[in-house]
Structures are given as structure tokens and as C-alpha cells.
Amino acid sequence: MGLGVMILGLVLFFGVHIVTTRRDLRARLIAVRGENAYKIGYSLLSALGLVLIVWGFAHYRATGWIDVWYPPKAMKHIAVTLMLFAVILVVASYIRGRIYSTLKHPMLAGVKLWALAHLLANGDLGSIILFGSFLAWAVFDRISLKHRSDAGAPPIPVGGIRNDLVAVAVGIVAYLGLAFAFHPYVIGVPVIGV
Numbered sequence: 001m002g003l004g005v006m007i008l009g010l011v012l013f014f015g016v017h018i019v020t021t022r023r024d025l026r027a028r029l030i031a032v033r034g035e036n037a038y039k040i041g042y043s044l045l046s047a048l049g050l051v052l053i054v055w056g057f058a059h060y061r062a063t064g065w066i067d068v069w070y071p072p073k074a075m076k077h078i079a080v081t082l083m084l085f086a087v088i089l090v091v092a093s094y095i096r097g098r099i100y101s102t103l104k105h106p107m108l109a110g111v112k113l114w115a116l117a118h119l120l121a122n123g124d125l126g127s128i129i130l131f132g133s134f135l136a137w138a139v140f141d142r143i144s145l146k147h148r149s150d151a152g153a154p155p156i157p158v159g160g161i162r163n164d165l166v167a168v169a170v171g172i173v174a175y176l177g178l179a180f181a182f183h184p185y186v187i188g189v190p191v192i193g194v
Contacts, residue, residue, distance in 0.1 A: 001059065001063075001064075002055075002056045002057065002058070002059030002060030002061075002062070002063060002064055002126075003056065003060045003064060003066075003125070003126055003129070004056070005052050005055060005056030005059065006052065006053050006055075006056025006057045006059075006060060006126065006129070006130065007056070007129065008052055008056070009048075009049045009050065009051070009052025009053035009054075009055075009056055010049070010053055010129070010130070010133045011049075012045060012048060012049035012052065013045075013046055013049025013050055013052075013053060014049075014133065014137050015045075015049075016042055016045045016046050016049065017046070017137065017141070018140075019042070020042075021140070021141060021144035021145075021148075023148055026038075053130070057126055057130055060126040061126065064126075065124055065126070066124055066125040066126070067123060067124050067125075068123050068124060068125050068128060069123035070123050071120060071121055071122065071123045075120040075121050076121045076191070078117070078120055078121075079117035079118065079120050079121035079191075080117075080179070080191055080192065082113050082114075082116065082117035082120075083113070083114065083117050083175065083178070083179070083191075084171070084172070084175050085110075085113055086110045086111075086113035086114040086117060087110070087171045087172075087174050087175040087178065088110075088167060088168055088171030088172070088175070089103070089106040089107070089109045089110030089113065089171075090106070090107055090110035090111075090114075090171075091167045091168075091170045091171040091174060092106040092110075092164065092167040092171070093105070093106040093107035093110070094167075095159075095163050095166050095167040095170065096156055096157070096158040096159060096163055097158065097159045097160055097161060097162070097163030097164035097165075097166075097167060098160065098161060098163075098164050099164050099167060100158055100163075101158055104145075105142060105145060108138045108141055108142045108145075111134060111135075111137075111138040112135055112138045112139065112142075114131075114134070115131040115132070115134040115135035115138065116131075116135060118130075118131040119131045119132060119135065179191050179192050180192060
């Protein structure tokens with residue numbers, strides 16, 4: 001049951017996000033319902049999808065774990081290292097500097113690294129579906145960005161190397177918080193010292 005709920009959540013979450021990549025469809029929805037209604041609907045459906053993903057995955061982990069392969073212990077160490085870079089990239093998408101200018105879409109690069117790290121460290125069916133879906137979506141979204149004719153969101157000023165240093169510092173702090181507090185106490189899986 002948990003796996004089915006998680007998959008339903010993934011379909012809902014990514015279905016809504018794929019609408020964003022279909023600029024003509026998005027424009028028609030905004031024209032019919034208005035921009036505020038579109039944003040509210042988008043946010044509510046995304047949140048519902050996320051709730052279903054989290055609940056479904058937690059239920060699957062508690063009751064229906066299905067091993068597909070057994071990653072070597074080294075994969076967990078590689079995943080922990082990749083996650084540092086993933087978190088820094090996500091932060092760099094908000095504190096824009098040369099990292100942002102070079103990668104263009106560090107958020108998507110961070111999501112890809114996050115998903116890849118978790119695929120390397122987890123060999124169960126639920127994890128493969130969950131993290132594989134996020135990896136596939138991030139690849140799809142990055143490709144779709146190359147074909148969009150509009151600018152998308154309003155531009156955010158891009159700074160220089162100082163912003164990169166701030167992004168790295170904030171990323172390291174966030175990474176430590178995720179590794180030592182969030183992952184072991186919220187997710188229930190320790191990642192450091194395992």
C-alpha cells in the first residue's frame with residue numbers, strides 16, 4: 001500500500017511540475033483561471049503530492065521493504081560526499097554567484113546529485129523508484145529549459161565570488177544540520193558514522 005501511495009504522490013507532484021515545462025499549457029491555464037488561482041492550485045497539488053510521497057515512503061519502509069540489490073558500504077561514503085556538493089548547489093541557486101553563472105541551474109544539478117547519491121546508497125525498490133523519479137525529472141526539466149522561449153521567473157541579481165563563498169558556507173552548515181539532525185531524527189536513518 002505504501003509503495004502505491006508514494007507512486008501516486010510522485011505522479012501528482014511531477015505531473016504538476018511538468019505543466020511548468022509545457023509553457024503553452026501553463027499559459028492557457030493562467031488565462032482561464034488567473035495567475036493567482038494557478039499558483040494556489042500548483043502549490044496545493046505539489047504539497048499534496050509531497051505529503052503522499054513522504055507518507056507512502058514511510059509506510060513502505062515500515063511494512064513492505066523490498067531489497068533489489070545490496071550496495072557496498074563504500075557507496076554510502078560516496079553518497080555522503082556527494083550530498084555535500086548537492087546541498088551547496090541548492091544553496092547556490094538562491095545565493096547566486098559564479099557557481100550559478102557557470103551551471104545556469106544549480107538547483108537541478110543539486111537535485112540530480114541528491115538523487116544519484118541516494119540511488120548509490122540504497123538498493124531497495126522504494127528508494128529506486130523515489131530517487132530514480134527525482135533524477136529522471138531533474139534531467140527532463142534541465143532539457144526542457146533549453147527549449148523554453150520565455151524567460152521564466154524574474155531575474156535574480158548574480159553576484160561574484162563572495163556569493164559563492166557565502167553559498168559554500170551556508171551549504172556546509174545546512175549539510176551538517178541535515179546529516180547530524182534531520183536525517184537521523186526525522187528520517188530515522190543515521191548517515192554519519194555508519
